[in-house]
Amino acid sequence: MRLLLSACALISLSACSQHPTTMQTSLTPPEFNETRFRQDIQSLSSDKFEGRAPTTQGEVLTLDYLTKAFAAAGLEGANQGSYLQAVPMVSYTASETQQISLGGIVMHHRTDIVLGSRHDNQQVDIKDAPLVFVGYGVNAPEYDWNDYHGLDMRGKIAVMLVNDPGFALPESGKFNGKAMTYYGRWSYKFEEASRQGALGAIIIHDTKPASYPWSVVENSWTGAQQDLVFDKTTQDGRVTVEGWLTMDKAKELFNAAGLSLATLSDRAASSPINVELEKTANITFTNKAEYANSYNVVATLPGSSASDEHLLFTAHWDHIGVDPNKEGDQIYNGALDNASGTAGILEIARQFSLSAKNGAPLKRSVTFIATTGEEQGLLGSRYYAANPLYPLEKxxxxxxxxxxNIYGRTSDYTIVGKGKSELETYLTTAASAQQRIAVSESRPESGGFFRSDHFSFAKYGVPAVFAGGGNEPADEVSKTYRSSMKEKMKGCYHNVCDEYRADWDLSGALQDLGVYYQAAQTLGNSDAWPGYYPGTEFHSLRPAKTTTD
Incomplete structure (x- = not known):
């Protein structure tokens, strides 16, 4: 996509890219230590770690835990011997007491609306700002689509739908059908409203196209909201206020304006649209900005003969922290998301290190990055990609x-955003060795490819994958367990019930670690440089030599 690729033209390794036709298929996966894997998940997600929010005591404990674990595994600190890479952050905290009215309708903080400001402004005081419905809030020249056409958004607040037009009309051929494009992400919508000069941006929440309920918005977008200090130029041009509005209150607002939200939504899916609501917003709240470094943890296992070439494993160590405004349990332990992924890269690191000690090091280096600030917008990975400790062209x-995967063994293997790069071929082969079939995610409309740390590297043309789990239980026992655990974990995404459970069946997670390990082992001992397929957003940055045909 045009907006993603403009800063990334520095990479072009098409001459080095080749199809992995000689990939090894008989590699023996390591014996991952389930007890140790469980202990890492349980420890990192314990109440002691206070939900692992960046720049808190929970971070201090997490950094200590991870650096000691990588050191014990025999990996080197990647930052001139240190395991830590400082990530300059600013935390913006909007007050819980807010006065908000849209179109004369009083909106209650958390219940009806969640608003914040990513500016060091101390006070937000907006009076009589015109509200404009801008459809999906998309400006995409390659799709001949501009919801802001003809608008001067200065002093105005954009109100928009979540996701992109392809979700509403998947058979229309618009955008990428049900599969969300980056234009459907909330981060893009706030960025585009800012580029248009808007005073504010409000997304209408709808559970299905958002892929999560209102509780996730309330839990994730209240309290301290981090951003990167090095993005100050971007911050200066950012909308003054941004956030989310419930569907019920949006309908009430549009009705008050004499408009039908349902009718306008249908129009917005068919063609670009913008409509002045002839209503205004009044928004007042105090806002606090605090500056502090958070840290990525970066550890490296040097390769034997091509040590300047790196394979990266990433997992975000952070979660939401503690919400003192909640009654009862206030700690977002983040066991599944993402103590489990962090524990996963620790276990993979140990196994590669053990293999090297036993005389079988990889030709290429393997670097492990436990990132900060993923929950706040992929902050740690964005910072590393812009300030890499090892060159991205290498x-x-x-x-x-x-x-x-805490839901047991599966006969399939999910590659999120399947069909983007040759890197997936290594995963497909490794999954096949487990008698598993590689498939796309079941809900591409959720935009999973754009929602985790690999995306920060994809934007620079580095082939990056997010994969694991599946939807088809391996057997009847797994099927019964999966159904039961899915029910137990229902509603726990970004909620206080995401806690470690001793009855988790982690056999599926260990399967997935094996796929990643074998794929990295094969690629780490080769001379291949995977690239992105034609027709994908990142093909021009590092083109594949093969096609998906």
Missing amino acids: TVAVFNLDST
Whole structure:
């Protein structure tokens, strides 16, 4: 996509890219230590770690835990011997007491609306700002689509739908059908409203196209909201206020304006649209900005003969932290998301290190990055990609772990955004060795490819994958367990019930670690440089030599 690729033209390794026709298929996966894997998940997600929010005591404990674990495994600190890479952050905290009215309708903080400001402005005081419905809030020249056409958004607040037009009309051929494009992501919508000069941006929440309920918005977008200090130029041009509005209150607002939200939504899916609501917004709240470094943890296992070429494993160590405004349990432990992924890269690191000690090191180096700030917008991975400790043109691939499989063994293997790069071929082969079939995610409309740390590297043309789990239980026992555990974990995404459970069947997670390990082992001992397929967003940055045909 045009907006993603403009800064990334520095990479072009098409001459080095080749199809992995000689991939090894008889590699023996290591014996992952389930007890140790469980202990890492349980420890990192314990109440002691306070939900692992960046720049808190929970971070201090997490960094200590991870650096000691990588050191014990025999990996080197990647930052001139240190395991830590400082990530300059600013935390914005909007007050819980807010006065908000849209179109004369009083909106209650958390219940009806969630608003914040990513500016060091101390006070937000907006009076009589015109509200404009801008459809999906998309400006995509390659799709001949501009919801802002003819608008001067200065001093105005954009109100928009979640996801992109392809979700509403998947058979129309618009965008990517049911599969969300980056234009459907909330981060893009706020960025585009900012580029248009808008005063504010409000997304209408709808559970199905958002792929999560209102509780996730309330839990994730309240309290301290981190951003990167090095993005100050972008911050200066950012909308003054941004957030989410419930569907019920949006309908009420549009009715008050004499408009039908349902009718306008149908029009917005068919063609670009913008409509002045002839209503205004009044928004007042205090806002606090605090500056502090958070840290990525970066550890490296040097390769034997091509040590300047790196394969990366990423997993975000952070979660939401503690919400003192909640009654009862206030700690977002983040066991599945993402203590499990962090524990996964620790276990893979140990196995590669053990293999090297036993005389079988990889030709290429393997670097493990436990990132900060993923929950706040992929902050740690964005910072590393812009300030890499090892050059991106020497970075072969990225394997990302985010919420491992706690639902038992499966006969299939999910590759999120399947069909983007040759890197997937290595996963497909490794999964096949487990008698598993590689498939696309079941809900591409959720935009999973754009929602985790691998995306920060894809934007620079580095082949990156996010994969694991599946939808088909391996047997009847797994099927029964899966159904039961799915019910137990229902509603726990970004909620306080995401806690470690001793009855988790982690056999599926260990399967997936094996796929990643074998794929990295094969690629780490080869001279291949995977690339992106024609027709994908990142093909021009590092083109594949093969096609998907």
